[in-house]
Amino acid sequence: MSITVPVAVASGDSAKMTCTYDLESDPLYTVKWYKGRQEFFRYVPKELPHTRVFPWPGINVDVSQSGPNQVVLRDVKRHLSGKYRCEVSADAPSFHTKIVSSWMHVVYMSS
Numbered sequence: 001m002s003i004t005v006p007v008a009v010a011s012g013d014s015a016k017m018t019c020t021y022d023l024e025s026d027p028l029y030t031v032k033w034y035k036g037r038q039e040f041f042r043y044v045p046k047e048l049p050h051t052r053v054f055p056w057p058g059i060n061v062d063v064s065q066s067g068p069n070q071v072v073l074r075d076v077k078r079h080l081s082g083k084y085r086c087e088v089s090a091d092a093p094s095f096h097t098k099i100v101s102s103w104m105h106v107v108y109m110s111s
Helices: none
Strands: 002-004 008-010 015-020 028-035 038-043 051-053 070-073 082-090 097-107
Touching: 002 082, 002 097, 015 028, 015 082, 015 097
Parallel strands: 008 097
Antiparallel strands: 002 015, 015 070, 028 038, 028 082, 038 051, 082 097
16 A cells, blocks of 8 residues: 655645555445545545545645545645545455555745
8 A cells, every 4th residue: 555645746736646555355445535633535435425525724625536546636735734644444344444644745936
């Protein structure tokens, strides 16, 4: 399992974060994304809609580009610098859960 988060993103740009995992034969139960301890995006294949966005000041999730393996944040601001986590859980019977994390820095580009 691995996470890919841009190391640095210019303020105002979009940030694409990917979470790669192999559940082997287990079905996927849920993929959750966190900034720090706060969950901001969830993908659950058994639910409709599959995606759920949790309100978080300044986090603007592009739902059309986000899903089981990635989340895209639009118009990122400097306060969104920090640690991001992807938590993947398998469905019954194992319910194995794994978490990977990475840091993203939002930088202000002066012209």
